[in-house]
Amino acid sequence: MDIILASASPRRRELLALLYPDYAVIPADIDESVPEGAPAETVGELTARRKTAHVATQHPGSLVIGADTIVEIDGEVLGKPRDAAEAALMLRRLSGREHRVYTGVSLRLGARERSFTQCTRVWFYPLSEREIEDYVATGDPLDKAGSYGIQGPGCILVERIDGDFFNVMGLPVARLRRELGLLLDESR
Numbered sequence: 001m002d003i004i005l006a007s008a009s010p011r012r013r014e015l016l017a018l019l020y021p022d023y024a025v026i027p028a029d030i031d032e033s034v035p036e037g038a039p040a041e042t043v044g045e046l047t048a049r050r051k052t053a054h055v056a057t058q059h060p061g062s063l064v065i066g067a068d069t070i071v072e073i074d075g076e077v078l079g080k081p082r083d084a085a086e087a088a089l090m091l092r093r094l095s096g097r098e099h100r101v102y103t104g105v106s107l108r109l110g111a112r113e114r115s116f117t118q119c120t121r122v123w124f125y126p127l128s129e130r131e132i133e134d135y136v137a138t139g140d141p142l143d144k145a146g147s148y149g150i151q152g153p154g155c156i157l158v159e160r161i162d163g164d165f166f167n168v169m170g171l172p173v174a175r176l177r178r179e180l181g182l183l184l185d186e187s188r
């Protein structure tokens with residue numbers, strides 16, 4: 001069975017390679033804007049489903065895997081920052097507090113689809129302005145939901161997590177593997 005990862009994220013490539021040595025990458029070129037007022041825990045999964053739908057139409061015989069990661073705090077969705085100033089604003093908001101990272105995943109094979117959302121709670125240390133400035137200056141926050149990456153230099157911001165680490169990085173591989181097993185059972 002051909003597997004396609006519908007994602008441009010280098011993190012997702014690295015994480016899917018833990019499960020499958022051989023797969024193709026076809027990023028889904030879709031508008032990722034969030035519907036106004038949509039509950040934060042549903043947004044990633046909706047976007048992930050749109051990503052796989054987009055790629056699956058051109059590749060109906062393949063297993064298509066897509067995901068979308070968002071950060072939620074006070075009911076508000078934080079996506080990727082537009083620039084360094086917005087990244088600093090997001091990090092000030094996350095400083096000293098708990099937030100949630102939701103990754104929505106969609107798996108599509110022919111007419112069948114399974115989708116799910118995995119949540120990880122993350123606690124940040126209180127951050128000084130200097131710390132925020134220094135981290136933003138690394139450029140690391142710019143392509144990441146919530147303006148940080150737990151797997152790189154952003155690791156020093158995080159006091160603790162409750163849930164799957166890989167979910168924060170963008171792909172909850174253990175749950176994905178289980179859901180995929182269920183999809184393949186259904187397709188038999």
Ligand SMILES: Cc1cn([C@H]2C[C@H](O)[C@@H](COP(=O)(O)OP(=O)(O)OP(=O)(O)O)O2)c(=O)[nH]c1=O
Binds near residue numbers: 010032146
């Ligand atoms: C919170 C957090 C996010 N991220 C990343 C994961 C995702 O790549 C990114 C969120 O953006 P996404 O829109 O989920 O993914 P993407 O645009 O990088 O790739 P594609 O849409 O093509 O699949 O933030 C980390 O790498 N580490 C973290 O700790």
